[in-house]
Amino acid sequence: MKLKSTQIYLTPAEHAALQHEADRLGSSMTAVIRGLVDRYLVAAGPATDLTDLAGTVSTAQPTDIAVDKDRLLYEDLRDDLRRHERPVRVAES
């Protein structure tokens, strides 16, 4: 990653807050600033609106994805294997 150097001036309170956050994350002050710029300026894309997709799926059995996810993924995998089953061929001797 190519980086460009810049110089900023901070108040003692801002500097202390930045140092504290870097220490807390086990990171550098530079990395914290880059993260904040990325979070608030670079990565902040357009707002996401998923509301019109709400409830577009329904299932015969109610689910609780908070606890059922692994079971549902297992069942999907099991069904996928069944869909792709091939008859076993035994070589004749």
Next chain:
Amino acid sequence: MTTFADTSALYALLSRSDRSHTDAVRAAQTVRDQHETLWTIDAVVVELWRLLRGAAGHDEADRLIQALIARGLDVQPSAREDYTRAWQLAASWVDQDFALTDRLAFAAIERGRGFRAWSYDHDFAVIRLGPRRERALDLVY
């Protein structure tokens, strides 16, 4: 503001048969009203696609993933260092059974887009990030 979206949150929003659906609809409205950007990682999208295929079929799963992305869900690839961090998280949380998808999500969150996350998965409430494991996620319900 950016918020990480977990598999459980996106599935609960899409499926009206899910227990967390009402909460998820309210959370999606908050995201919209506050002009937030939702982001996630590839592993979550693959997990969600498999759940949707099981619930609604292959074609509908494709259509819904495309629709989520078209409406502004930002899908990020996992960085190589996220896998290194995922193995570290497994080693340092031996009493937990965090799935790889969750650990990759934690690593991506820690790497820099903020600690706000939308999830109904208990693991997202348990995890503490940072070198001293003191940073909880700011969860959206």
